[in-house]
Amino acid sequence: MKFDIVVLSELQRRKNNGWEFNILDYACFDVRLDVLHATFSKKQAEKRMESLNKLQKGYEVITIGGLYGTVDEVDTENKTIVLDVDGVYLTFELGAIRTVLPVKEAVTPEGAVIEEGSAIEE
Numbered sequence: 488m489k490f491d492i493v494v495l496s497e498l499q500r501r502k503n504n505g506w507e508f509n510i511l512d513y514a515c516f517d518v519r520l521d522v523l524h525a526t527f528s529k530k531q532a533e534k535r536m537e538s539l540n541k542l543q544k545g546y547e548v549i550t551i552g553g554l555y556g557t558v559d560e561v562d563t564e565n566k567t568i569v570l571d572v573d574g575v576y577l578t579f580e581l582g583a584i585r586t587v588l589p590v591k592e593a594v595t596p597e598g599a600v601i602e603e604g605s606a607i608e609e
Contacts, residue, residue, distance in 0.1 A: 539581045542568065547588040550579060555588075 542548070546558045548570065556570030556577065566581045 536581070538587075539584060542581075542584070542587065548584050549586040549588065550583050551585045552583075 540561075540563050542558055542561050544558055544560065547555065548558060548568075549555055550570075554570070554572060554577075556572040558568060559571040559576060560569040561581075562568070563581075568579050568581055568584065570577050570579060
C-alpha cells in the first residue's frame with residue numbers, strides 16, 4: 488500500500504514535469520525558513536541588547552519617539568535609562584532607544600573622557 492502511494496506520487500510529479508510542489512515539500516520549506524528567521528532574529532536581538540548595555544553617562548541618543556537626549560543614568564538590572572533632555576530627566580526602557588549618536592566628548596563613570604566614536608555599532 489505504501490509503495491503504491493509513492494509510485495502514484497512520482498507519477499503525478501512526472502505528469503506535471505516536476506514543476507509542482509506537493510504539500511509536504513512546501514511544509515518542509517516553510518519550517519526551514521521559520522527556523523532560519525528565528526535564529527537570525529534572536530542573534531540580532533542579543534547583539535542589540537548587548538550594545539545597549541554598554542551605554543554610559545554622556546552618550547547622546549534618539550528614542551523611538553524621536554526625542555533627543557543625553558544619557559544620565561543606566562540601570563541594566565531593571566533595563567531602564569534616564570535621559571537628560573534640556574534639564575528634564577525622563578526615564579525610558581532600554582528598548583526605547585533607537586539610535587546612539589556618535590560621541591563627541593562623553594564622560595565615563597570613572598571620569599575618563601571618551602573622544603570621537605560611537606557607542607553602538609549598527
